[in-house]
Amino acid sequence: MPSEHRLHPATLLFDLARHARNFALPAVLLIFGVSRSSGGPGGMFGAMPEGWEVWLPILFVPAAAVSVFRYLTFRWRCDERELVIRWGLLFRHERHVPYARIQNVDAVQNVFHRVFSVVEVRVETGGGKEEEARLSVLPRAAFDEIRSRVFSSRPAHAEHAEPPVSAEHSEHPEQAAPPAHPVPTALLHLNLRELLLFGFLENKGMVVIGAAFGAGWETGWLDRLLGRYVTDGPLGRGFFRDLFRALFGDGPLPVAPLWMALAGIVAFLLVVRLVSMGWALARLYGFRLTRMNEDLRTQYGLITRVSATVPIRRVQTINIRTGLLHRWLGRASVRVETAGGAGEGSAAPMREWLAPLIRVEALPQLLQEVLPGFEYAAVTWQSVHPRAFRRAIKPVLMFLTVLTLLLATANIWVALGVLLVLLPWLSLSTRKHVQHLGWVEGDEVVLMKSGWIWRQVTVARINKIQVVAMHQSPFDRRAAMARVTIDTAGAGAFSHRVDIPYLDQQLAQGLADRLSAAAANTAFRW
Amino acid sequence: MCDIADGQDHQLDPRVIPLEQATGAIQLVVVAFWSFAGLLVGMLVGDSLTVPIRLGLLLLWTVLVGLGAWLAFRWPARVYAHTFYRVDGQGIEIRRGVYWRVVINVPRSRVQHIDVTQGPIERRLELGTLVIHTAGTAHAQVALTGLEHSRALALREHLLPSGAGDAV
Numbered sequence: 001m002p003s004e005h006r007l008h009p010a011t012l013l014f015d016l017a018r019h020a021r022n023f024a025l026p027a028v029l030l031i032f033g034v035s036r037s038s039g040g041p042g043g044m045f046g047a048m049p050e051g052w053e054v055w056l057p058i059l060f061v062p063a064a065a066v067s068v069f070r071y072l073t074f075r076w077r078c079d080e081r082e083l084v085i086r087w088g089l090l091f092r093h094e095r096h097v098p099y100a101r102i103q104n105v106d107a108v109q110n111v112f113h114r115v116f117s118v119v120e121v122r123v124e125t126g127g128g129k130e131e132e133a134r135l136s137v138l139p140r141a142a143f144d145e146i147r148s149r150v151f152s153s154r155p156a157h158a159e160h161a162e163p164p165v166s167a168e169h170s171e172h173p174e175q176a177a178p179p180a181h182p183v184p185t186a187l188l189h190l191n192l193r194e195l196l197l198f199g200f201l202e203n204k205g206m207v208v209i210g211a212a213f214g215a216g217w218e219t220g221w222l223d224r225l226l227g228r229y230v231t232d233g234p235l236g237r238g239f240f241r242d243l244f245r246a247l248f249g250d251g252p253l254p255v256a257p258l259w260m261a262l263a264g265i266v267a268f269l270l271v272v273r274l275v276s277m278g279w280a281l282a283r284l285y286g287f288r289l290t291r292m293n294e295d296l297r298t299q300y301g302l303i304t305r306v307s308a309t310v311p312i313r314r315v316q317t318i319n320i321r322t323g324l325l326h327r328w329l330g331r332a333s334v335r336v337e338t339a340g341g342a343g344e345g346s347a348a349p350m351r352e353w354l355a356p357l358i359r360v361e362a363l364p365q366l367l368q369e370v371l372p373g374f375e376y377a378a379v380t381w382q383s384v385h386p387r388a389f390r391r392a393i394k395p396v397l398m399f400l401t402v403l404t405l406l407l408a409t410a411n412i413w414v415a416l417g418v419l420l421v422l423l424p425w426l427s428l429s430t431r432k433h434v435q436h437l438g439w440v441e442g443d444e445v446v447l448m449k450s451g452w453i454w455r456q457v458t459v460a461r462i463n464k465i466q467v468v469a470m471h472q473s474p475f476d477r478r479a480a481m482a483r484v485t486i487d488t489a490g491a492g493a494f495s496h497r498v499d500i501p502y503l504d505q506q507l508a509q510g511l512a513d514r515l516s517a518a519a520a521n522t523a524f525r526w
Numbered sequence: 527m528c529d530i531a532d533g534q535d536h537q538l539d540p541r542v543i544p545l546e547q548a549t550g551a552i553q554l555v556v557v558a559f560w561s562f563a564g565l566l567v568g569m570l571v572g573d574s575l576t577v578p579i580r581l582g583l584l585l586l587w588t589v590l591v592g593l594g595a596w597l598a599f600r601w602p603a604r605v606y607a608h609t610f611y612r613v614d615g616q617g618i619e620i621r622r623g624v625y626w627r628v629v630i631n632v633p634r635s636r637v638q639h640i641d642v643t644q645g646p647i648e649r650r651l652e653l654g655t656l657v658i659h660t661a662g663t664a665h666a667q668v669a670l671t672g673l674e675h676s677r678a679l680a681l682r683e684h685l686l687p688s689g690a691g692d693a694v
Contacts, residue, residue, distance in 0.1 A: 469664075471628045472626070487660070488662060516617065
């Protein structure tokens, strides 16, 4: 019987810190935010003594007590076929997680974890309603042991020796052959420059700014800022009034405030990009992609360090994205969608970074790691129906007609102006969009590319196809075209997928039949 | 049950038409009730509405409800005429849609599990709804309403993966 282990003593510290963090923010807001106590005479809760809110943090104590008991009673061990964890004093829990159902064993480390050299281990089964097992916190060596036990018991790894284990734990009973350590192959490493470039291109600054906006609103700082510039200042209501009068009536254009507004917008956009670069640095610092046997491992993070595993055979689709700037700089961004666990219908969808930023020349080689034998550079794209533009422009024209008619009831000149601007733009973008559509049907994969300014390529493995559907709208039926979509597990609601429009009807029927036959003849293994 | 997987196109059970008409009628009644309540409240509150406008709004409501009733009566038959399903050894193919048509193909090897559900009206008409769950996202559930209950059960038996080694 393998010996049972306990959590690292630092667990207590981390749990208490977590509770304190949950209580600290409301406590601070309470003390500094509320100007008057709601107890005492005249307050909302007049029956309570004045200043009663100060005692609210006493609720922290029971939460902390629960944490202490959990730590004292927690035990874990690695059996032959499963990971067993037990905890609880009054209500006892025991959970068995078979190695065969474990998809990922990840380690997360933030700054404080590194001080104590511990990690928070997350065991993901990804199966239906089961919660993953979370061991917080364990020493680093224990994480390596768990990971090696879990992945070495895979049948596919029977002939490989275990991954390198630290010296103190080299007495594993099933290590019959002399230990040959498979070297992890480094596939990608993002240095500082690449990371900053990635942040600049990705432009995630708005997320952080949104959070800052919320915080600013709470503390009233935003009110003061707006008051200085907008309500009482030069960009206030008077500004918009003057602007409208200048455009639609006859009044002078408010030039100076207009320049200030434009400068403000430009500055804001720049700040957003800078924030995005900072975010990328914090989130993906030291990004490393390595391959270990049949898994891809990614490690990244500055403050919170994440070590994630992506089993190659659980990759459903690969998504390659390039924007205008990406193409100018010769880079691309690659993500994978995985799904795992044999659970109820909705498997936990996960989108992982495979390569946040990679040079276009290195892309075929990276794809070969995930799809051996696949030559991305040798792909010959098929285009959609030659009369696709005529079909695609019809809904656009309908929309424009309705819009123009609606606007014309208000102001005929505005309607014509909008039409004059939108018509050429939408025609051009539709034509470009149709030109850039392409698809390929291979033996093992189906690819589709779309997009004009933001281009995306999705590679879907045929043996991961779930449902094949063929759609025809009334426009399609008139033009004898159809749209073929492939459904895979783990796709996001708005993520790019293999969804090929404007195909010739016969071609679409043939493609759908072949793909569903191929899917029917292969068993789906998670 | 090999006779169910005959590879022929089948239509739904014709009793699905009264089923859908009844469902549509119930939905229409609910919508008409609440819209009428809203209209009444609006007219009571809006003192500035003259009598012709009030009569016009009432007329509009009546016309819309009448249109809804006509659709609820007519539409199910059209849906019935455009819905087919075909079952063979490989899987099930469902064709449906009057204006926006779709052909959905679910291979047997991709079926996770299947439900057969029956609402109260369906129970009286001995119909059932077959809900096929897959691991996909857009088509995580493929539903086929209006099958005869025993037939739906037979389809479920046929489509469920019957153990390992079934598909290559």
